[in-house]
Amino acid sequence: MRITNxxxxxxxxxxxxxxxxxxxxxxxxxxxxxxxSGIADDPLATLSSLKARNKLSTLADYQDSVSTAGSYLTxxxxxxxxxxxxxxxxxxxxxxxxxxKTDKDKSTIADEVSNLxxxxxxxxxxxxxxxxxxxxxxxxxxxxxxxxxxxxxNGIDLTKDSLGKEFTNSLTGITNDAATTGDLxxxxxxxxxxxxxxxxxxxxxxxxxDMIAKANTAIQAATKFGGVDSTTLQxxxxxxxxxxxxxxxxxxxxxxSEVSKDLDTGGGEANSFSTSNCQTILSNFSTQASDLTSAxxxxxxxxxxxxxxxxxxxxxxxxxxxxxxxxxxxxxxQVSANGLELLGTGTSNIYYMLxxxxxxLNGDLDSSLLSEMPAELQTAQSNVLSLETKIGTLQNxxxxxxxxxxxxxxxxxxxxxxxxxADMAEAIVNLTSAKTVYDAALAAGSKIVQTSxxxxxx
Amino acid sequence: MASTFxxxxxxxxxxxxxxxxxxxxxxxxxxANTTGYTRQSTVSxxxxxxGTGYVISQVYNKMVGQGVQVTDIQQYRxxxxxxxxxxxxxxxxxxEYRQQGLTYLTGVMNELDxxxxxxxCLSDFSTALQKLAADPTSQECRLNVxxxxxxxxxxxxxxxxxxxxxxxxxxxxxxxxxxxIQSKADQIxxxxxxxxxxxxxxxxxxxxxxxxxxxxxxxxxxxxxxxSTNADNSSMVDVQIGGLxxxxxxxxxxxxxxxxxxxxxxxxxxxxxxxxxxxxxxGNPTSxxxxxGNQITGGELYAHMEMVSNNTSxxxxxxxxxxxxxxxxxxxxxxxxxxxxxxxAYPTTENGSTTVKAGNFFDVPDDDYSQITGGNFSxxxxxxxxxxxIAASGEPIDLSASSTNASNSDIAEQxxxxxxxxTFNSTxxxxxxxxxxxxxxxxxxxxxxxxxxxxxxxxxxxxxGVSLDEETTNLIMFQQSYSVASRMVTTIDEMLNTLINSTxxxxx
Numbered sequence: 001m002r003i004t005n006x007x008x009x010x011x012x013x014x015x016x017x018x019x020x021x022x023x024x025x026x027x028x029x030x031x032x033x034x035x036x037s038g039i040a041d042d043p044l045a046t047l048s049s050l051k052a053r054n055k056l057s058t059l060a061d062y063q064d065s066v067s068t069a070g071s072y073l074t075x076x077x078x079x080x081x082x083x084x085x086x087x088x089x090x091x092x093x094x095x096x097x098x099x100x101k102t103d104k105d106k107s108t109i110a111d112e113v114s115n116l117x118x119x120x121x122x123x124x125x126x127x128x129x130x131x132x133x134x135x136x137x138x139x140x141x142x143x144x145x146x147x148x149x150x151x152x153x154n155g156i157d158l159t160k161d162s163l164g165k166e167f168t169n170s171l172t173g174i175t176n177d178a179a180t181t182g183d184l185x186x187x188x189x190x191x192x193x194x195x196x197x198x199x200x201x202x203x204x205x206x207x208x209x210d211m212i213a214k215a216n217t218a219i220q221a222a223t224k225f226g227g228v229d230s231t232t233l234q235x236x237x238x239x240x241x242x243x244x245x246x247x248x249x250x251x252x253x254x255x256x257s258e259v260s261k262d263l264d265t266g267g268g269e270a271n272s273f274s275t276s277n278c279q280t281i282l283s284n285f286s287t288q289a290s291d292l293t294s295a296x297x298x299x300x301x302x303x304x305x306x307x308x309x310x311x312x313x314x315x316x317x318x319x320x321x322x323x324x325x326x327x328x329x330x331x332x333x334q335v336s337a338n339g340l341e342l343l344g345t346g347t348s349n350i351y352y353m354l355x356x357x358x359x360x361l362n363g364d365l366d367s368s369l370l371s372e373m374p375a376e377l378q379t380a381q382s383n384v385l386s387l388e389t390k391i392g393t394l395q396n397x398x399x400x401x402x403x404x405x406x407x408x409x410x411x412x413x414x415x416x417x418x419x420x421x422a423d424m425a426e427a428i429v430n431l432t433s434a435k436t437v438y439d440a441a442l443a444a445g446s447k448i449v450q451t452s453x454x455x456x457x458x
Numbered sequence: 459m460a461s462t463f464x465x466x467x468x469x470x471x472x473x474x475x476x477x478x479x480x481x482x483x484x485x486x487x488x489x490a491n492t493t494g495y496t497r498q499s500t501v502s503x504x505x506x507x508x509g510t511g512y513v514i515s516q517v518y519n520k521m522v523g524q525g526v527q528v529t530d531i532q533q534y535r536x537x538x539x540x541x542x543x544x545x546x547x548x549x550x551x552x553x554e555y556r557q558q559g560l561t562y563l564t565g566v567m568n569e570l571d572x573x574x575x576x577x578x579c580l581s582d583f584s585t586a587l588q589k590l591a592a593d594p595t596s597q598e599c600r601l602n603v604x605x606x607x608x609x610x611x612x613x614x615x616x617x618x619x620x621x622x623x624x625x626x627x628x629x630x631x632x633x634x635x636x637x638x639i640q641s642k643a644d645q646i647x648x649x650x651x652x653x654x655x656x657x658x659x660x661x662x663x664x665x666x667x668x669x670x671x672x673x674x675x676x677x678x679x680x681x682x683x684x685x686s687t688n689a690d691n692s693s694m695v696d697v698q699i700g701g702l703x704x705x706x707x708x709x710x711x712x713x714x715x716x717x718x719x720x721x722x723x724x725x726x727x728x729x730x731x732x733x734x735x736x737x738x739x740x741g742n743p744t745s746x747x748x749x750x751g752n753q754i755t756g757g758e759l760y761a762h763m764e765m766v767s768n769n770t771s772x773x774x775x776x777x778x779x780x781x782x783x784x785x786x787x788x789x790x791x792x793x794x795x796x797x798x799x800x801x802x803a804y805p806t807t808e809n810g811s812t813t814v815k816a817g818n819f820f821d822v823p824d825d826d827y828s829q830i831t832g833g834n835f836s837x838x839x840x841x842x843x844x845x846x847x848i849a850a851s852g853e854p855i856d857l858s859a860s861s862t863n864a865s866n867s868d869i870a871e872q873x874x875x876x877x878x879x880x881t882f883n884s885t886x887x888x889x890x891x892x893x894x895x896x897x898x899x900x901x902x903x904x905x906x907x908x909x910x911x912x913x914x915x916x917x918x919x920x921x922x923g924v925s926l927d928e929e930t931t932n933l934i935m936f937q938q939s940y941s942v943a944s945r946m947v948t949t950i951d952e953m954l955n956t957l958i959n960s961t962x963x964x965x966x
Contacts, residue, residue, distance in 0.1 A: 004923035006491065007916060014912065039890055040564040040897035047891050050569060050577060054883045057581035061588045061878060068592055131593065131865070137853075139595050139864040325592060326871050329879070420570070453927040457934075 005452065012445035019438040026431040035422045045419045052416035058329075059409050065327045066402045072323070072335035073395045075128050080388045082123050083342070086116050087350065087384060091377040094357055098370055103363075110361035117354035121145065124342055136321035136338040143339060148226060151351045153339045154321075156314050161345060162352035163221040164308035169347065170218035171296045177211045178289040185282050188275060193263055196275045201259045204282070208252040211289070213368050215240045215248070218296060220365060228305045232295070239292045248288060254281045315345060327401060333394065341387060350380050461508075464524065465950040471525030472943035475502055478528050479936040483929050490924040494672035496533040497924045498664055502526050533664050539918045540671065544678035546911040548756035551679040553904040555761035559628060560897040563779060566620045569890050576617075576886055579610040584877040591870035594850035595804065604837070604845050607819070611836045614787055618780065618832030625725045625776045628765040632730045635680055635759045636715040639704075642677045643697065646670060647710035650694040654708070657693045670695065682756030700753030702734050702746055711735045713748070722767075724777040724784075729766050774896060780832065782889045787835040790882055791820035792827050797876060801849025801869030805857055813856055816849030816869075 028037060039046045090113055097109045124143045126133050135142035135154065144152050150159035184204045188196055219236050222228045242249040255278060264272035299306045323336040343350045357373055359365040461467075482500050489495040505524040569575040586606040590599045649670045656663040674695070677683050681699055688694035688707045697705040704711055715730040722729055732748040748754055750763040768775030798819040805814060818838040823829045840847040852868030 001917075002920045002925065004919060004925040005927070006923050007919050010916075010919070036570065038564055039567060039569055039894040040561065040901070043891055043894040043898050046570065046894050047887055050883070050887050050890065053577060054581070054880060057578075058584070058878045058880075061585050061874075064585075065588060065592065130596070135865075137863050137865045323865070326588070326874065329875065332871075453930040457930070 005449075009449055012441075012449055016438070016441050016445060019434070019441045023431070023434040023438050026427065026434045029422045029427045030424070030431050033422055033424065033427075034420050036420060049416055049419035052412050052419060055412045056409065056416065059405055059412065062327055063402065063405050063409070065325050066398055066405065069325045069327060069333055069335045070395070070398050070402075072128060072133070072325075073391055073398065075126065075133055076336055076391050077388065077395070079123050079126050079133060079342070080337075080384055080391060083120065083350070084381060084384045084388070086119055086123070087377060087381045090116050090354055090357060091374055091381070094370070094373045094377060097361060098374075106361045106363075110358050113354060113361065114358045117351060117358060120343070120351055120354060121151075124339060133323075133336050134339045134342050136318065136323060138321075143343075148224075149355070151349070153343075154318060156311060156318060158343075158345065158349055159352060159355075160225055161308055161311045161315065162347055162349050163225045164306050164311070165346040166221045167218050167225070167296075167306050168300060170214040170221070171293065171300055173214045174211050174218070174289075174296070175293050177207050177214070178286075178293065181207045181211070181289070182286060185279070185285060188279055188282075191275075193273060193275050196278065197259055197263060197273045201255060201278055205252060205255060205259065208248060208255070212240050212248055212252065213366050215292065215296075216366050217369070222299060222306060225306055228299060232299070232305075236292070236295060239288065239295070246284065246288065248292070251281060251285060251288065315340065327398075331401075333397065335394075337387060337391070344380065344383055348376075348380060348383065350384075353377065353380055462954075464522075465953075466947060468523075468525035469943055469947035469950060471505065471527060472946065473940065475500070475526045475528055476936050476940035476943055480933070480940070482531060483932045483936060486924045487926065487929045487933075490926060490929075494668050494675070495924070496535045496664070496668055496671075496922040498531050498533055500528045501530040501532050502528045530662065531664060532662070533667065534922050535671075536918070536921055539914065539921065540674075543911070543914045543918055544675060544683070545756075546907065546914050547675065547678045548682045548760075550904070550907045550911045551758045552756050552761045553900055553907050555758045556764065557897070557900045557904050559624065559761065559765045559776075560893070560900055562624055563621070563776070564893055564897050566617055566624075567890055567893055569886070574613065576610070576613055577883065579606070579613050580877065580882055580886075582606045583610050584874055587870055587874040587877055590848070590850050591867040591874055594867045594870055595864050597845060600804075600845035600848050600850075603848055604841060607837055607841075610790075611820070614783065614832050614835050618783055618835075621776055621780050621783070622725050622727070622833070625722075625766060625780075626727055628762045628776065629727060629729055631762045632732075632759065632766060633715045635762060636713055636730070636732060639677065639680050639759070640710075640713050642673050642680070643704050643710040643713070646673050646677070646695070646697060646705050647708050649673070650688070650705070651708040654691050654693040663693075678757065680757050681754060681759040699734065699748065700755065702748070702753060703736055704734065722777065724769065724780050771892070774892075779889075779893060782892075783832040784830065786882070786885050786889060787832050788827050788830045789885055791822060791830050791835065793876055793881070794819045794873065795822065797869060797872050798849050800852065802851050802854050803849050804846040804851070804864070805855055806844065806846045813854035814847075816847065819848070 029035060036042050036045050036049070093109050093113055093116075097106060100106050100109065121143050124134055125141055132139070132142055138154050140154075142154055146152055146157075150157050152158070181204055184200055184207065188200055188204075191200055215236070219233065219240070222236070223233060238247060240248050242253065258273060258277050258281060261271055261273040264274070298304055301307070302309060318338070319340055322334050322338050322341075324332045325335045326332050347353075353373075353376055356365065356369070357377075360367060360370050360373065479500055479502075482498055486497050503526070505527050507523050567576075569577050572578060583603075583606040586599070586602040590596075590603050593599050649666055653663045653666045653670065656666060674683070674685060674697070677697070683697050683699055683704070684701075685695050685697045688696050691707060694707045695705070696703065696707065699713075704713065712735040713732060714735075715732050717728040718731050719728075721727065732754070733745045734748055736744050736746060738744050746753075750760070750767050754760050754763060764773060765775045767777065769777040769781065771778060795818045798816055801816045803814045803816045817840050819841055820830075821834070821836050821838045823834060836842075850870035851863055851866035852872075853863040853866045855863050855866070857864065
């Protein structure tokens, strides 16, 4: 083929340009450390890189969520721990109160217990930043104490709930005791005087004591509940007070004085214990007992003054109101207990229990209840411990999920890097060889392009 | 009997021929680097001997020719190679200008960038939604959501505007190229006239033909032309576009670009429409439309018109990509609004402490989602106005109630799942992928076309280009023949001198 000078020159320029192109691309890869610099460079690598980026950003969001959940759970754990310590302290105090001698000692202990009771409220109102931990979905302070000393949680009167349940428990207790007493009274008819004086009547007296104590508890609960008219309360009190001659107390006193008499030794003494006297005293028992239980039952019935069915339905709705965070594409986890889980409801509500302790120590409630309190406080403590266990389980789960996310992240980062990043060693070698090739092209071309026939003519 | 001065005549013709050859060689050397110059050489032939019968003279072997004459100065050019070059040139230019347009588009959609790509906007938006779900009553979180959503819409607006700008540029290029074509057509017509006049005398108008060939080469790059020798006058060349006559002999028809009366459905701009004037059989003026794909099928004009008008997924133009962007914006607006409408805004002092049902998150003009474009994609007026109008809660919020539902974040969580779930990302990735693949394909075709063009060009240059070595050799050769020819004249002169001055002077 005929070759002209311009063809040689064109060829040289084309090849030098192509070589320079390769050099420039190699330099771009080395400078930016990326194989692809625009979406047009390599469609498949671009798509693969975009997918990896999407996944990485979603993962980062979830990891953030997981760490927030972790903080919530840690704060929960701290609160539960403090609560546990409070209950423990009160337990110790109540035990020592059992052996307290004077009223002054008791009132000192009462002050301490009431401080601890108020501390429970401030623990239950703890915050994380500006959010209340135990308020569920609400942003207001969850716990407060109203004017009558009732504990309010998100607008629900928890104390009323506790008092109502206390009343019901007492009523049930009284009914059972009445039945037992009835059986014992029947037994009186078939035992000897000796047995009657020494075993059956004392048992009856115990049952009566129990009934009176429970009735008092119930009446105080009703008083605290509020809304019960004073006439009804008064009539209930009359049924158990010592003022009226038809009350249970006077019945018990008569029986006690009868039991304290000596047995008849066969001499027909005038003032001796007689089973028939007891039976006479107890003849009105069943009427009095059933009057008491039915009067209390009216208060407790649906629509009665102590009806707590509204409160109960509000509580069951509120029980589902917990704080959750999303930590995965379809996973949500509860990150904070709500107030009901923390303090409990009904008669096992910790605040109610501590309040009861204060009232017992102050004398507002029967001091016979003092001996029951330590056992109840232990039950409360075990409830708090099981809440702590639940929090611990959630924390474990969070930590497992966090580990899993860390390893997934490194997988996706590798995927992204495979698509985008250049192998630096390879890139530098390419750059060096492109430079060498370019130099060679220039050197060869310059020698050839310069020569022509004119150089050789003499 | 031969003429006395016949030798001198022969010598003279030799000298003239040699000096003409030198001139032609000189012309070649001078124009070695001129674009489109075809090397020339003389065609010389021996002059026949004078005499009545050429055959008789040759038979008797006594007649000698009368020297040399240059019959023609010819060009070394191949019509076939020209044809090949021009058709490759059309294809090459089409791919080159299409590639330029696509490069601009891929630069605008720079999804691999970490800061300003739509992908990063979407991920920032979803992170903001997640933070809102964790803390729905915080004003900072809501501001964050509003800002990130706003950034997203602004980015989409920017890309849309860039695409519309490119559309306008391409549209203007259609106009410019059309004017360029017209000017070249006019020049070809003028040259046709000039060449015809010159060649009436029988010689070839080499330089004028070179000019015309250069124009034809350039024209082939602009639009797909076919050309043929004029039926009436073989010195003229007729040029056609898509079968319609552009240049007929010495008249050039008018090709005009006028703005369309109807706005383009996708971009709202007015595209240029082309028409070519002509005459029908009766001599009445006609005007035929030149349409993309029908008459225009190659060259730079084809690339620009394709970018302006093609809305299909094959060889797509800007309207196709804009429609994709619009569909993307519509998808986001519709999916987000559907969830958002079910939520409740946070009560503020303006709407009291009671609950307010949330409206749209993204603006929907005339309540018609198909009217959303990348250009008008924006937040709804309510959300722009106040961050408290963003719904995070799925339950009514009543701040005066004891259990307010203020921290309910159901809607925020659903929105987060929607945005981070990947449907928007996969729509975007499909769009980016199609653009990237189109650009890659065009690049490959451009490279192929370029190497074919350069191969044809090399062959053409091989035939028509000037080789300095060759011309230098020719210089030497013609110089030698000039020297020897002048020596011949001198010899004959001396012979005549001897004859005239020295004959019959015996004894002088």
